[in-house]
Structures are given as C-alpha cells and as structure tokens.
Amino acid sequence: MEFRRVDNLPPYVFAVIRDLTLELRRAGEDVVDLGFGNPDLASPDIAVEKLAEAAQNPRNHRYSASKGIPNLRLACANLYKRRFGVELDHETQVLNTIGAKEGLSHLMWVLLEPGDSALVPSPSYPIHIHGPILAGAAVTRVPMGPDEEDLFANLEDAWERAQPKPRVLILSFPHNPTTATVDLEFMERVVAFARHHGILVVHDFAYADLAFDGYEPPSILQVPGADEVAVELYTLTKSFSMAGWRVGFVVGNAAVVGALARLKSWLDYGTFQPIQIAAIVAMNELPDYPRDVSAVYQSRRDTLCDGLARAGWVFPKPKGTMFVWAPIPEQFRELGSLAFAEKLAREASVAVSPGIGFGGDGEGFVRFALVENEHRIGQAVRGIRKLLERSPEPTGVSRS
Ligand SMILES: Cc1ncc(COP(=O)(O)O)c(C=O)c1O
The missing domain is CATH 3.40.640.10 (Type I PLP-dependent aspartate aminotransferase-like (Major domain))
Known part of the structure; x- marks a missing residue:
C-alpha cells in the first residue's frame, strides 16, 4: 500500500543511533545517552x-x-x-x-x-x-x-x-x-x-x-x-x-x-x-522554577564543555538551550556526522545526535543533549577523552 504523505518523510537518521544504543546496552555497554532531547528532570x-x-x-x-x-x-x-x-x-x-x-x-x-x-x-x-x-x-x-x-x-x-x-x-x-x-x-x-x-x-x-x-x-x-x-x-x-x-x-x-x-x-x-x-x-x-531548571542545564553544560576542552575538543559554550553543538574534531571530520556519532557510541559509549539529522547544513557537527546528570556527563567526557587520546589530532591543525 502507498501512504504518500507519510512515505515522503525522510528516514529518521536519529533512529540509527537510538537502535545502536539499544543494541550496545543489550550487550552490556553502559552508554551515556545524550542523543534524544528528552528532559530527565522531575516535574514540579x-x-x-x-x-x-x-x-x-x-x-x-x-x-x-x-x-x-x-x-x-x-x-x-x-x-x-x-x-x-x-x-x-x-x-x-x-x-x-x-x-x-x-x-x-x-x-x-x-x-x-x-x-x-x-x-x-x-x-x-x-x-x-x-x-x-x-x-x-x-x-x-x-x-x-x-x-x-x-x-x-x-x-x-x-x-x-x-x-x-x-x-x-x-x-x-x-x-x-x-x-x-x-x-x-x-x-x-x-x-x-x-x-x-x-x-x-x-x-x-x-x-x-x-x-x-x-x-x-x-x-x-x-x-x-x-x-x-x-x-x-x-x-x-x-x-x-x-x-x-x-x-x-x-x-x-x-x-x-x-x-x-x-x-x-x-x-x-x-x-x-x-x-x-x-x-x-x-x-x-512557580515563577522561579524555570530559572532553577536553567541553572541545572548550565552546570551540565560546563561539565561537558570544560571536560571536552581539557580533552582537546574546544569550541564556544552555548548561551542557551539544553544542547551543545560541537564541530567534529578535525581528525574525524571526513567520517561525516553519522559515522562519527556511531564511533562515539561504539568506542566512547556516548550517544549523540548526528548533525545531518537536522538537514544537510548540520553536517560537520554533532549535538549533545544535556539530559543525563553531571556524574554521567563526566563519564561521557572520560570515554571521549580516551577516544581522542587514541586518535590524536594531526599536528599543525588548529582546533576550532
Ligand atoms: C525547537 C523545539 N520546538 C519544540 C519542541 C517540542 O516542544 P513540545 O514538547 O512543547 O512539543 C522541541 C523539543 O525538542 C524543540 O527543540
């Protein structure tokens, strides 16, 4: 049967990483899931x-x-x-x-x-x-x-x-x-x-x-x-x-x-x-509740961005949202965002969203959603640091 309105929707790229995360978790890997932007904080x-x-x-x-x-x-x-x-x-x-x-x-x-x-x-x-x-x-x-x-x-x-x-x-x-x-x-x-x-x-x-x-x-x-x-x-x-x-x-x-x-x-x-x-x-x-929520995300942002910067992955910190939009490090850029996201899941145990999932202009980036606690984000940073240490950036290439 044909369902033209629905059939014309493109395949959901994010599903690739979601399925991979499930597969890795089933195999016993503790993947930190910073893919889907699903807020984890309890409602008031x-x-x-x-x-x-x-x-x-x-x-x-x-x-x-x-x-x-x-x-x-x-x-x-x-x-x-x-x-x-x-x-x-x-x-x-x-x-x-x-x-x-x-x-x-x-x-x-x-x-x-x-x-x-x-x-x-x-x-x-x-x-x-x-x-x-x-x-x-x-x-x-x-x-x-x-x-x-x-x-x-x-x-x-x-x-x-x-x-x-x-x-x-x-x-x-x-x-x-x-x-x-x-x-x-x-x-x-x-x-x-x-x-x-x-x-x-x-x-x-x-x-x-x-x-x-x-x-x-x-x-x-x-x-x-x-x-x-x-x-x-x-x-x-x-x-x-x-x-x-x-x-x-x-x-x-x-x-x-x-x-x-x-x-x-x-x-x-x-x-x-x-x-x-x-x-x-x-x-x-609860007029102040949104400000308190924002403070939680700001602190998670700092844990992630400061940790990645110490590992050599440096880019400006966001001023808003619950995301971090990171340019793929130079040594992995040729992979493209989907393959790099798969690599992060398999080799650093961190799930992120590939930039290509947000349209062609998102290629070259991955998106971290700040939806796990700081302890887990710290764990994600350690996984990524080890991956970066195994694949150092070529000398003479500036990080941006
Ligand atoms: C830009 C933007 N609009 C809307 C939504 C969804 O909002 P709601 O849960 O109110 O439908 C999101 C959720 O990720 C979003 O990023």
Missing part, C-alpha cells in the same frame, strides 16, 4: 499533586475545551506579562496546544496550502522543515550562518530566490540544534522584514527559559506591534520539566490564533482537564 511536585487531586474529581473527566480552559490561557498571559512585559488578551491571543510541536504542525495547516512556501532556517528542529511539507507547501532553506548578521543576509537572499514568494517564516531562538541566540534588535529587524514582505513569522520559543551566563532570550512579541505579523509558541516542556504532559501555547496575532482554534475544534477536545489545572498551578505558583 505541586503540579504532580494538583494533577492527582484534580483527577479525583469526575467533573474533570469530561471533554475539556479544545482551546484550553480560560484560567489556563490567563495563566499563560500573566506569565508573558511578568516574564516579558508583553500584554496578551487571553480570550483572543492565547491558545492551548498539545505541546509546541503539535501547535506548530497544525498551524502550518492553517497557514499553508499546496502551492505556498515557507522560509525555514537550516539546520533545524525537523518539524520546522516537515511541518510546512506535511501541509503540502514548499520550503526555502535559509542557511543559519555563524552569526545573526549572516542569518539576516541569508534570509534576504532566500526571499529573493523563493518561488512562490513565502507566506511564512519559521524561526526559533535559542536555536535547536545550533544553540544560536539573538537579541531584541534582531527580532525588530525580523518584524520589519515581515511587514515589508507581508509574511507571518512563527517563532518557536521552546527554549525561552533555558539561557545561561545572564543572557535573556527575547520574545518576538516584545517588539512593539509584533502581534500584527507574528505568533509565538511557548511550552512547559523545558521551562517546567513537563515534557510528557504536552502543554504548550500559540500566542500573539489574534486572527491566526482564532484560525488555529477553529481548526483544532474540529480535530480534538483539548488536553485532559487535570493536566490543564496542574499547568495553571505550575505557571502561577
């Missing part, structure tokens, strides 16, 4: 307690509101006011989604049709590329470039190249997988670009709260008037360590939020109400 106690309590009440067993109950949307609006100084009308500008991923995917159905196109940075979180494609649209790739100046130039260039002219620009900062970060001035330029070309910006803000060394990621909605041309995805997955709960939001432009609410009212009956009630408690009562 009061959210778990509230969920259990709310689940006892039969009134919460019925279908809920597909767009989210009003107090959940209000809690999100209040979080935006408190965290970013952004005013949102929770009735028209905030919609609950089943995590950012579902929100983004269905948003593409609302915004794009066959014959349309979207601008998407590359490398990218895979659904940023395949969300528009699943909606039948074409994607024009925008190479990330080493800094925001390059990205902006590449964006202008991609606009010129794109046929048909794009209706949507997908962005996400702090960025998975490259960990690139931007400042508010960059967002101002993006908003001006969107106004000038009459396109909508979808900003996936999944790492809104995971920022290090005093860096504060901007919300695109902090730019005055941004809600005329932008929506943003916010999620409790990383900020509140609530990955499995599937609580996210699309916020900003009221017409877009309304259109997605309309589509979702056809597709689902909303998140299980006890989860919504627990999410309200987390957002209202």
Whole structure:
C-alpha cells in the first residue's frame, strides 16, 4: 500500500543511533545517552499533586475545551506579562496546544496550502522543515550562518530566490540544534522584514527559559506591534520539566490564533482537564522554577564543555538551550556526522545526535543533549577523552 504523505518523510537518521544504543546496552555497554532531547528532570511536585487531586474529581473527566480552559490561557498571559512585559488578551491571543510541536504542525495547516512556501532556517528542529511539507507547501532553506548578521543576509537572499514568494517564516531562538541566540534588535529587524514582505513569522520559543551566563532570550512579541505579523509558541516542556504532559501555547496575532482554534475544534477536545489545572498551578505558583531548571542545564553544560576542552575538543559554550553543538574534531571530520556519532557510541559509549539529522547544513557537527546528570556527563567526557587520546589530532591543525 502507498501512504504518500507519510512515505515522503525522510528516514529518521536519529533512529540509527537510538537502535545502536539499544543494541550496545543489550550487550552490556553502559552508554551515556545524550542523543534524544528528552528532559530527565522531575516535574514540579505541586503540579504532580494538583494533577492527582484534580483527577479525583469526575467533573474533570469530561471533554475539556479544545482551546484550553480560560484560567489556563490567563495563566499563560500573566506569565508573558511578568516574564516579558508583553500584554496578551487571553480570550483572543492565547491558545492551548498539545505541546509546541503539535501547535506548530497544525498551524502550518492553517497557514499553508499546496502551492505556498515557507522560509525555514537550516539546520533545524525537523518539524520546522516537515511541518510546512506535511501541509503540502514548499520550503526555502535559509542557511543559519555563524552569526545573526549572516542569518539576516541569508534570509534576504532566500526571499529573493523563493518561488512562490513565502507566506511564512519559521524561526526559533535559542536555536535547536545550533544553540544560536539573538537579541531584541534582531527580532525588530525580523518584524520589519515581515511587514515589508507581508509574511507571518512563527517563532518557536521552546527554549525561552533555558539561557545561561545572564543572557535573556527575547520574545518576538516584545517588539512593539509584533502581534500584527507574528505568533509565538511557548511550552512547559523545558521551562517546567513537563515534557510528557504536552502543554504548550500559540500566542500573539489574534486572527491566526482564532484560525488555529477553529481548526483544532474540529480535530480534538483539548488536553485532559487535570493536566490543564496542574499547568495553571505550575505557571502561577512557580515563577522561579524555570530559572532553577536553567541553572541545572548550565552546570551540565560546563561539565561537558570544560571536560571536552581539557580533552582537546574546544569550541564556544552555548548561551542557551539544553544542547551543545560541537564541530567534529578535525581528525574525524571526513567520517561525516553519522559515522562519527556511531564511533562515539561504539568506542566512547556516548550517544549523540548526528548533525545531518537536522538537514544537510548540520553536517560537520554533532549535538549533545544535556539530559543525563553531571556524574554521567563526566563519564561521557572520560570515554571521549580516551577516544581522542587514541586518535590524536594531526599536528599543525588548529582546533576550532
Ligand atoms: C525547537 C523545539 N520546538 C519544540 C519542541 C517540542 O516542544 P513540545 O514538547 O512543547 O512539543 C522541541 C523539543 O525538542 C524543540 O527543540
């Protein structure tokens, strides 16, 4: 049988490393798994307690509101006011989604049709590329470039190249997988670009709260008037360590939020109400929780990056996300990222994501997800150090 929409999805490169990790573990190897970005930290106690309590009440067993109950949307609006100084009308500008991923995917159905196109940075979180494609649209790739100046130039260039002219620009900062970060001035330029070309910006803000060394990621909605041309995805997955709960939001432009609410009212009956009630408690009562989570990831980042640097693998530390994006050391570069990731799994007992899995522009890199504790990350560093000692870098080649 043919399943054209699904058959056209490329093979999931990450599955190769996931299967290899399972195989090695079955054979008794203690592989440190820094591959899949699945947060390992426990969700807040009061959210778990509230969920259990709310689940006892039969009134919460019925279908809920597909767009989210009003107090959940209000809690999100209040979080935006408190965290970013952004005013949102929770009735028209905030919609609950089943995590950012579902929100983004269905948003593409609302915004794009066959014959349309979207601008998407590359490398990218895979659904940023395949969300528009699943909606039948074409994607024009925008190479990330080493800094925001390059990205902006590449964006202008991609606009010129794109046929048909794009209706949507997908962005996400702090960025998975490259960990690139931007400042508010960059967002101002993006908003001006969107106004000038009459396109909508979808900003996936999944790492809104995971920022290090005093860096504060901007919300695109902090730019005055941004809600005329932008929506943003916010999620409790990383900020509140609530990955499995599937609580996210699309916020900003009221017409877009309304259109997605309309589509979702056809597709689902909303998140299980006890989860919504627990999410309200987390957002209202734990304003400092995201900062504490971020401190855990910062410390893991330091253990990994400092350890790798001592082993001779040196590159700049990320300012945000829960990842480390590392250029493949010179002596292994010819292998390519998939074979190098396999080598790390087999010979250093460390699983990472090959950069190629995030699109062709990710080749030459591997991504570490900081989802094991510092003790285990230290173990990963020791494994990698031994591998590097066995295969020293050729003399005269600079490390970067
Ligand atoms: C850029 C980005 N967006 C969205 C998600 C998924 O978020 P959620 O769990 O809210 O669907 C991830 C998770 O890795 C991500 O990296």
